[in-house]
Amino acid sequence: MISRTVGINRLGSVFKSTSFVRSLNRPSLLLQEIRKSPQQATQSSKIKPIYKPPVTIDRELPDPFVKRDENRRYFVFYSIALVVTCAVIFNYEKSSSPIINSSLYFLRRSTIAQDALGKDIEFASSWPWIWGKLNTVQGVIDVKFKVKGNEQKAWVLLNASRESKLHPFQVHKFALEVDTKDAKVEYNLMDDPEFEFDL
Structure with missing residues (x-):
């Protein structure tokens, strides 16, 4: 059954x-x-699987260590170019910051700066370089940059700090350093009675 x-x-x-x-x-x-x-x-x-031939290489693979010295030189040049590019970008951010612009605006209206440098005060070069640390987030400003007038060139020294974002910056030093033939002459821009400088 x-x-x-x-x-x-x-x-x-x-x-x-x-x-x-x-x-x-x-x-x-x-x-x-x-x-x-x-x-x-x-x-x-059932369908039989399709036969796929293995991949073969007719040429020998290149040796990556043949141009070792040349590759090292390229790496060094690339590293230097990268560092210089980053420095230029950071410096551009500093030069275009509101703090530097307000400092330059104060110099153009200050009687002390006009007596020392002359009129038409501006950056000493078309590509100004801002030396020092400028970090408004951390509340630290310690920079110097070069300016010029009709008669003289000088360094602007600015040092300020603040406790937190809720507090305003306290300016510790804001001076103009002029190089003369005999010695360096420093003018305290905070003594200017006509204008107040606040950050």
């Missing part, structure tokens, strides 16, 4: 297969499909 049930199930799986429909016109093929087990039928219906 069990063998008869297994045979009926096997015939049912064969009748459902697509190869059975194709073999109706040929009795020999029909007999082969009936004799096949369901496992063999499913294995034969």
